[in-house]
Amino acid sequence: xxxxxxxxxxxxxxxxxxxxxxxxxxxxxxxxxxxxxxxxxxxxxxxxxxxxxxxxxxxxxxxxxxxxxxxxxxxxxxxxxxxxxxxxxxxxxxxxxxxxxxxxxxxxxxxxxxxxxxxxxxxxxxxxxxxxxxxxxxxxxxxxxxxxxxxxxxxxxxxxxxxxxxxxxxxxxxxxxxxxxxxxxxxxxxxxxxxxxxxxxxxxxxxxxxxxxxxxxxxxxxxxxxxxxxxxxxxxxxxxxxxxxxxxxxxxxxxxxxxxxxxxxxxxxxxxxxxxxxxxxxxxxxxxxxxxxxxxxxxxxxxxxxxxxxxx
Amino acid sequence: xxxxxxxxxxxxxxxxxxxxxxxxxxxxxxxxxxxxxxxxxxxxxxxxxxxxxxxxxxxxxxxxxxxxxxxxxxxxxxxxxxxxxxxxxxxxxxxxxxxxxxxxxxxxxxxxxxxxxxxxxxxxxxxxxxxxxxxxxxxxxxxxxxxxxxxxxxxxxxxxxxxxxxxxxxxxxxxxxxxxxxxxxxxxxxxxxxxxxxxxxxxxxxxxxxxxxxxxxxxxxxxxxxxxxxxxxxxxxxxxxxxxxxxxxxxxxxxxxxxxxxxxxxxxxxxxxxxxxxxxxxxxxxxxxxxxxxxxxxxxxxxxxx
Numbered sequence: 041x042x043x044x045x046x047x048x049x050x051x052x053x054x055x056x057x058x059x060x061x062x063x064x065x066x067x068x069x070x071x072x073x074x075x076x077x078x079x080x081x082x083x084x085x086x087x088x089x090x091x092x093x094x095x096x097x098x099x100x101x102x103x104x105x106x107x108x109x110x111x112x113x114x115x116x117x118x119x120x121x122x123x124x125x126x127x128x129x130x131x132x133x134x135x136x137x138x139x140x141x142x143x144x145x146x147x148x149x150x151x152x153x154x155x156x157x158x159x160x161x162x163x164x165x166x167x168x169x170x171x172x173x174x175x176x177x178x179x180x181x182x183x184x185x186x187x188x189x190x191x192x193x194x195x196x197x198x199x200x201x202x203x204x205x206x207x208x209x210x211x212x213x214x215x216x217x218x219x220x221x222x223x224x225x226x227x228x229x230x231x232x233x234x235x236x237x238x239x240x241x242x243x244x245x246x247x248x249x250x251x252x253x254x255x256x257x258x259x260x261x262x263x264x265x266x267x268x269x270x271x272x273x274x275x276x277x278x279x280x281x282x283x284x285x286x287x288x289x290x291x292x293x294x295x296x297x298x299x300x301x302x303x304x305x306x307x308x309x310x311x312x313x314x315x316x317x318x319x320x321x322x323x324x325x326x327x328x329x330x331x332x333x334x335x336x337x338x339x340x341x342x343x344x345x346x347x348x349x350x351x352x
Numbered sequence: 353x354x355x356x357x358x359x360x361x362x363x364x365x366x367x368x369x370x371x372x373x374x375x376x377x378x379x380x381x382x383x384x385x386x387x388x389x390x391x392x393x394x395x396x397x398x399x400x401x402x403x404x405x406x407x408x409x410x411x412x413x414x415x416x417x418x419x420x421x422x423x424x425x426x427x428x429x430x431x432x433x434x435x436x437x438x439x440x441x442x443x444x445x446x447x448x449x450x451x452x453x454x455x456x457x458x459x460x461x462x463x464x465x466x467x468x469x470x471x472x473x474x475x476x477x478x479x480x481x482x483x484x485x486x487x488x489x490x491x492x493x494x495x496x497x498x499x500x501x502x503x504x505x506x507x508x509x510x511x512x513x514x515x516x517x518x519x520x521x522x523x524x525x526x527x528x529x530x531x532x533x534x535x536x537x538x539x540x541x542x543x544x545x546x547x548x549x550x551x552x553x554x555x556x557x558x559x560x561x562x563x564x565x566x567x568x569x570x571x572x573x574x575x576x577x578x579x580x581x582x583x584x585x586x587x588x589x590x591x592x593x594x595x596x597x598x599x600x601x602x603x604x605x606x607x608x609x610x611x612x613x614x615x616x617x618x619x620x621x622x623x624x625x626x627x628x629x630x631x632x633x634x635x636x637x638x639x640x641x642x643x644x645x646x647x648x649x650x651x652x653x654x655x656x657x658x
Binding site (some may be wrong): 128189192193195196197198199200201203205206207208209210280284287288289291292293294304307310311314315319320322325328329332333337352 | 366367370373375383401489492497501505509597634
């Protein structure tokens, strides 16, 4: 919910973006060699905050993948006799109102939370990049129609747009992924469009045209890879926004339905017991906060490593 | 300037039409028969037929859109299926608490965001700068509903300083406004910091210093004003975030505003109200951003609109 990137929440403006140019980094691999890549990795590794972000993300992904192995209990197993217990050796993070182990629900919840977040951003990336590159490459009416459509989407606050879509489709995991994904398309389309405009005048694109390459081939093989850098940065920063938007929708009861464990829904259920069992609210919130911080740090680090001119 | 305002107002029309198409299109995604959804499970077949006719659902899609937009243009968004009152009336009766909340959050965000951003830039690489950077990062990464609940836990449950829920008094506005404004404060602070750092390297700042002006005079009179333009853009965009965030904040603090009403309407599948609320909030966002554009001319005398 936060456009935010919050860091880059809704402030998506079509600025000149760091794209690969014919003379420098991120040219087609066979031309550029791997020196720019090495320089990128060196710069990225030097950023301590980006590395912290990366470590948190890796831990979260491992947590999600290994949930069936490391979770101490079944996350949906109701045990009313153990309801609302404080943290103890048996239940390290306590239990919820139905006696379910909070740690197990947190671990299993990371799966769905990350799935929704990554799924939504993937949808936004694929649709947004395709629209942006096609608009930038074709120009003329195609560009005007696509980009005015994107402007219309940008005219609506992201969270409201996501709410409208979920309101129409109905609550549920898939619908939240679609809603957050579609609400984030405009950000990717603007960035891909800006990048495509810069790239399409490059020599390698002109050469490909000159030898009669088809439009689809030029866009897919030559333009899209060279719009990769800004799209990658936007993807990581958008993950932070998407997790906040998606957990917001879940908090409102529009996401995955009980008893499925998901962080936003866990937080929403826990707030009824804010006074007696605050850990039910604090813990899932902290989980969302940490992963959002990690995505933001990682995204900032990527941006600085890919284009030091943008370094804050 | 007047010509520019008129031009911008006219330019709003296609955007509004576009937004209306998006909202109308989204509402077409409702699975099944919208008339049946509106009538609910207790309605008869005759009720469904009546609703279908009154909403024009038996007509082709373009006629349905024309009906929607021509009615919306005169403020007719249909009637709430929960109360039977016009959707616009339902919306209007709940605008005040939401407007208060959004305005208070924006004010807090502007004041705190600018002050911390200026301090952070002026004292670059100091403890304060690092502190502002870390707090800003937390501000943009924390879910607004969680921030609200944590404030409630601290200030209402543990310290007992502020009432936890409700609206109608200043003390009930403080926590929701702080929670809602926290992310915007962080974003404005970051923008102000980077904008000011950029401006402080400019020649005219060096000249002002060379004239022997006091450092704070240089910052206040020469640097901050020039760093304001990108910050104002961010402030305008933040308004959209605040409108979205108000939905969550009002739910957390049980404030009877447009946001909480929207959530209730979604749960009750009250489509006319959902449609009206989202459309009108989008209009509010567009109008605020128009005002922000006009503010540029005030801030920067070099900008002259024709």
